[in-house]
Amino acid sequence: MALALSKRLGGLSMAAKESQSPxxxxxxxxxxxxxxxxxxxxxxxxxxxxxxxxxxxxxxxxxxxxxxxxxxxxxxxxxxxxxxxxxxxxxxxxxxxxxxxxxxxxxxxxxxxxxxxxxxxxxxxxxxxxxxxxxxxSITSVVTGAVGLSNYKFGRQTTLTYPYGDWIATSPMEVLAANWEQNLHTLALLDLDPTGLGTGDQRPMRPEDAVQSMRLMWEKLQETVDEPLSEDYVRLAFRQMATKLYLQQNFDDIPVVLCADMGTPEQAIVTTTLGALGDEKGGRLNSLVFPAGTGEVEEKAVLRWKRGE
Missing domain, CATH: 3.40.1010.10 (Tetrapyrrole methylase, N-terminal domain)
Structure with a gap:
């Protein structure tokens, strides 16, 4: 170690002559x-x-x-x-x-x-x-601070997947609903692979793809939303109730924050709604944040990313 003048503080600081390899x-x-x-x-x-x-x-x-x-x-x-x-x-x-x-x-x-x-x-x-x-x-450590939402108020994260043939995964929306019911924000990562095989031919999901995937989930969950709640499993009953309440909203009005190319010079954040999300171009890699209830500081932080603000 060698003493080096600190230009910022005008004093002395400890600095290594050269970084040590691991x-x-x-x-x-x-x-x-x-x-x-x-x-x-x-x-x-x-x-x-x-x-x-x-x-x-x-x-x-x-x-x-x-x-x-x-x-x-x-x-x-x-x-x-x-x-x-x-x-x-x-x-x-x-x-x-x-x-x-x-x-x-x-x-x-x-x-x-x-x-x-x-x-x-x-x-x-x-x-x-x-x-x-x-x-x-990682994306999980960057997004919360960049968007302006409290890291303590995020629930379980999820990944929005492409539909594969007739198979539509509804679990991402069920996770979102469960978080929302507990007043917790949700980070949703977006799928990279339309084939689901992970062998190549990747096409990272765009905002319009995410909206289409979520609409399909929404429609599929609507088919079972009125089924009786589970009497055997409390967690399952909670998830069913949370999903039912979440689906009572207007799909197009649900707020969402698009996070594109985070941590790069091309980083872009847009606060919008699911109804308008498909109009956003997005970036090379995208993720979504679904805010739940926001405090005063969080609200101001999220609103600054709206178009025209």
């Missing part, structure tokens, strides 16, 4: 958080870990980086190979490499945000493979 084993698996969509959003430690790895794999099915930023990343840390869902959920190839070399799995956001990667970490441990984690900034 101490890593010769073999094993590194779960490396990439942050929100650009090289500058990765931690120094994460970049150093990726650079030191013998092999780098970019997990490209739970979230995506822009192609130009991926090129910058490769220029910084070395060649990166893209992998999809099968390679991560059936990690025999990854583990075989990790037993004889150091393998970095690069994950957009934080590497342990998805259950898939926690499972991978546990399976690596069972296989006797040393696993190190380098955390990153």
């Amino acid at each position: 101490s890593l084993p010769e073999t094993g698996l590194l779960l490396v958080g990439m942050g929100m969509g650009r090289l500058e959003g990765m931690t120094t430690e994460a970049i150093q870990a990726a650079t030191q790895a013998d092999h780098r794999r970019y997990e490209a099915y739970t979230a995506l980086w822009p192609e130009d930023e991926l090129a910058r990343l490769e220029a910084t840390v070395g060649p990166v190979q893209r992998v999809m869902r099968p390679e991560v959920e059936e990690p025999e190839e990854l583990f075989a490499l990790a037993k004889d070399s150091l393998v970095a799995l690069l994950v957009v956001g934080d590497p342990l945000q998805a259950t898939t990667h926690v499972d991978l970490q546990l399976r690596a441990r069972e296989a006797g493979i040393e696993c190190h984690v380098f955390h990153g900034i």
Whole structure:
């Protein structure tokens, strides 16, 4: 460590002459958080870990980086190979490499945000493979503050999925309804894969896709909303009642905040309604926040993102 003059404070501060690279084993698996969509959003430690790895794999099915930023990343840390869902959920190839070399799995956001990667970490441990984690900034930590809603007032998050054939998942709207009934805000991530296979051909959901998906959920839930409440399971009965109350609203009037390309220079936030959401262009990657009851500060914070405000 060396003493360096602090220009901001006009005094002395402690600064390292150079950043120290993380101490890593010769073999094993590194779960490396990439942050929100650009090289500058990765931690120094994460970049150093990726650079030191013998092999780098970019997990490209739970979230995506822009192609130009991926090129910058490769220029910084070395060649990166893209992998999809099968390679991560059936990690025999990854583990075989990790037993004889150091393998970095690069994950957009934080590497342990998805259950898939926690499972991978546990399976690596069972296989006797040393696993190190380098955390990153994730959508869940960025959105709440950026929008202006209290982090303490968010309920369970959910993901809006594409309809697959005749199958329409209604659980995202049921989660939204349960949160709303408890006066909790909801963060809804948007699907990337119309096929549901996680093998490629991805098309991140746009605002108009999200509206269409939610309308289908709404219509399907309307078919069962008057069924008797469960007498055996309290939680199920609560979910049924919350959904019934939520569906009494006017779909088009439900407030929603569109969050596009968060954590990047292209970041954009728009407060609108479900009826008008489909008119929004959105960005490369989008997510939605559904506010519940808002306090005075929250209300002002959310209203500043309305068009024309």
